[in-house]
Amino acid sequence: MTALAIETAADGGAVGGTGFAITANGSYAARLVRDAGGTAAWFPERWTLDGPEPYAVPLPGNQPEEPDAGVLPMADGRVLIHRRVADRHAFALLYPTGPATGELPLGAVDAGPDELTLLPPSPDGSCAYALAVGPDSTALWLVAGGAFGPELVTRLKGRCSGGAWLDRTGRMLALDRELDGRTKAVAVDLERGGEVTELLQITDDSNDRLLLADADSGLLLIRSDAPGHDRLGWGVLGSALPVRxxxxxxxxxxxxxxxxxxxxxxxxxxxxxxxxxxxxxxxxWIGIWRPAGRHLHQLAAPQGWLAGAGLWTPEGVLRLPFATPASPCALLDVPAPPDPAPAPPAPPPEPAPPAAAKPVPLGQAPLTGRRQVSGDR
Known part of the structure; x- marks a missing residue:
């Protein structure tokens, strides 16, 4: 199953929350919710998704959480929480212990005034990463899964955002990097000390962001202004064909x-x-689309959908989490509709002179050949 952390508000009324994130294997999810019992206190909530029916476990601590605290589910069922205390960012793992909540402190990052945000859950489910974005550089931190608390992985030139995993091992991480007035997606090799390679280079002057990536097929969902204004497109990792x-x-x-x-x-x-x-x-509402079909199906979202969150099964069933007062932890399964007349794959383009606004093929893929970008780390 493929899913990402979605930092959007949920439409759940009295049981609403923020920051719904799902593990890469689809077993657990976590979010921050507000107590519906009248105290209006914020606390983490873990969802178990791989059983016969989904269920939620509240994980309140000794004191209420701030509404901007970050939460991330781990593959073993624990929940990582990120709390900001002045200029320090503290991390801990929460887990249920009968009627109470256990807490394992992991340490803190002193990022000063830099903004620090959690990245989507790692494919291995045992590590968690965060970006500390400064005026001219970005620090990538391993905040869970290290030997001695938070560890600095690398420091990158420019301001980085986004975050998409390119493989199933948690080695290759794609980030959108703003540098010299342009934003380009780059890949960071976590096993080579944070080595950076170009990932998207549609045109020299375009802003090319990677929104989603699938490790099995290599499908990439991209947003770029190469056609003249921001457009949603797709390509394949390592392909010589242009972004469409x-x-x-x-x-x-x-x-x-x-x-x-x-x-x-x-x-x-x-x-x-x-x-x-x-x-x-x-x-x-929901859209479902396949590159081969070239048709966008539009469906109503369930009431209380945690907007922007969901995951696919390999069989083509979309699982949408939703929360209402009557159903505070639920999933709606939506089979992918077939396209009425799937179009054949597009043939390779005919050679043509380059044009400034015409998309050109993806840059060298980091998994098939490495061209290191100088000036990082």
């Missing part, structure tokens, strides 16, 4: 953001179902 920007993903007066890719589609990235969040003045 489907017209069906352009909606008038609505923002379209991918949040989950169907896993298990090895060697057939065009067949992967992609779930998208569609936001407009009238609310949020």
């Amino acid at each position: 920007f489907p017209e069906c993903l352009r909606l008038a007066d609505a923002a379209v953001t991918p949040f989950a890719i169907q896993p298990g589609q090895v060697l057939v990235p065009e067949s992967c179902a992609v779930a998208l969040r569609i936001d407009a003045a009238g609310g949020s």
